[in-house]
Amino acid sequence: TQGLSPVRRVAREVEARDAAALAPISDADLPEEITPLTHALNKLLKRLGHALGAQRAFIADAAHELRTPLTALKLQIQLAKRAGSEEERKMAFAELEQGFDRAMHMVQQLLTLARQEPGASPQKRENVDLAALAQQVAGTLASVAHDKRIDLGVSRADPVTLEGDPDALRVMLENVVENAMRYTPEGGAVDVAVKTVNGGALVQVADNGPGIPAGELERVFDRFYRVPGTAVQGSGLGLSIVREIADAHGAEVKLANTAPGLKVEIIFPGKL
Ligand SMILES: Nc1ncnc2c1ncn2[C@@H]1O[C@H](COP(=O)(O)OP(=O)(O)OP(=O)(O)O)[C@@H](O)[C@H]1O
Ligand SMILES: [Mg+2]
Structure with a gap:
């Protein structure tokens, strides 16, 4: 003692x-x-x-x-x-x-x-149909697309079901598609695709807008950060939210310039 x-x-x-x-x-x-x-x-x-x-x-x-x-x-x-x-x-x-x-x-x-x-x-854990979710999100933004004359479509929707929080996953997808719609000028195109790859799943959102300068590709995930000179309003929180939700689902978010445009990929590694 x-x-x-x-x-x-x-x-x-x-x-x-x-x-x-x-x-x-x-x-x-x-x-x-x-x-x-x-x-x-x-x-x-x-x-x-x-x-x-x-x-x-x-x-x-x-x-x-x-x-x-x-x-x-x-x-x-x-x-x-x-x-x-x-x-x-x-x-x-x-x-x-x-x-x-x-x-x-x-x-x-x-x-x-x-x-x-x-x-x-506590995160909800339910079976979520990713393809259906992509269709839903595109559907809710159809009128915005129409007003801005943006060709918004789901080009591919492989059947993918994963375990996750359906509300959070919708918010994640909405933020990515909203960005594509917001930063792509009138008359542009936004394409959403859900694919199965290597036993995992991949959500792609591609636009043909200005893309993001190479040096800013990491920083845009910071809270409140917006690319300097971005004319359209926003709070700079969307991609932070996207990353947070992806993390919670073991998914990775990748941005790539496709000249013209930005391609956002959300990768759910093989656990289907
Ligand atoms: N598809 C895109 N094309 C071009 N620039 C983009 C695109 N998506 C995001 N950005 C740039 O990245 C910045 C950060 O995006 P983020 O979604 O985090 O915030 P926001 O769109 O400014 O505001 P919020 O989403 O909170 O309303 C944007 O301000 C914009 O400069
Ligand atoms: Mg945003």
């Missing part, structure tokens, strides 16, 4: 800590058999520290990013108040509504991202 007293002392020290005190536990005078445990705990504390830091940075970024559309809204409200004519008032309100939609979209994307964080909520 004599030998345990340093253990008790360390236990008391750890117990007294507050949730933010993540400094490593000193194992200076602990019995040797205990040190693998303290090392493992210290590694965990380090990971927790990184995760906490990332969360803090994310909240700061989110607040900053939300302030931009909200500041614009404030300005638009002032303009609407000052409108001299009915015509001016109508225009101001139309802009106000657009600004509102932008802020709302960002909140929606933030919420989706929060829900997809690992450990945020």
Whole structure:
């Protein structure tokens, strides 16, 4: 029992800590058999520290990013108040509504991202028909495609069923197809394909828009990151959401420029 007293002392020290005190536990005078445990705990504390830091940075970024559309809204409200004519008032309100939609979209994307964080909520595990999902997503975007004169189609839909969260997988596919639709100019084409390969599955979304500069292909997955000069509005969260959902399903996301256009591949390795 004599030998345990340093253990008790360390236990008391750890117990007294507050949730933010993540400094490593000193194992200076602990019995040797205990040190693998303290090392493992210290590694965990380090990971927790990184995760906490990332969360803090994310909240700061989110607040900053939300302030931009909200500041614009404030300005638009002032303009609407000052409108001299009915015509001016109508225009101001139309802009106000657009600004509102932008802020709302960002909140929606933030919420989706929060829900997809690992450990945020238990992931549903159901059999999901990927081909049917691709058809559904293309179907819901048909009117947008029509308005923008984009030729949106599902060129191939191999029968693929995998185990996963159907809502999350839909959100993932929607974000990729929406990007293709949004960044491809009027009159372009967007093609969705679901293929079986090597006992796994592959979802491809190809467009013939501008693609993404080679140096930005990794960064576009960062939260809030948008390629500089992107004219169309967006919150910069779509691909972060896509990657999070793919990760949760053991899938990999690859981007490639096809000159012209971007090809997004989501690869579910062989486990069908
Ligand atoms: N198909 C594409 N063609 C060209 N550029 C793209 C395409 N998809 C994404 N990008 C670029 O990558 C950036 C990040 O995309 P992401 O989906 O993460 O955010 P977003 O579309 O800007 O906003 P959100 O999806 O949250 O509304 C976009 O801003 C755009 O610059
Ligand atoms: Mg997007």
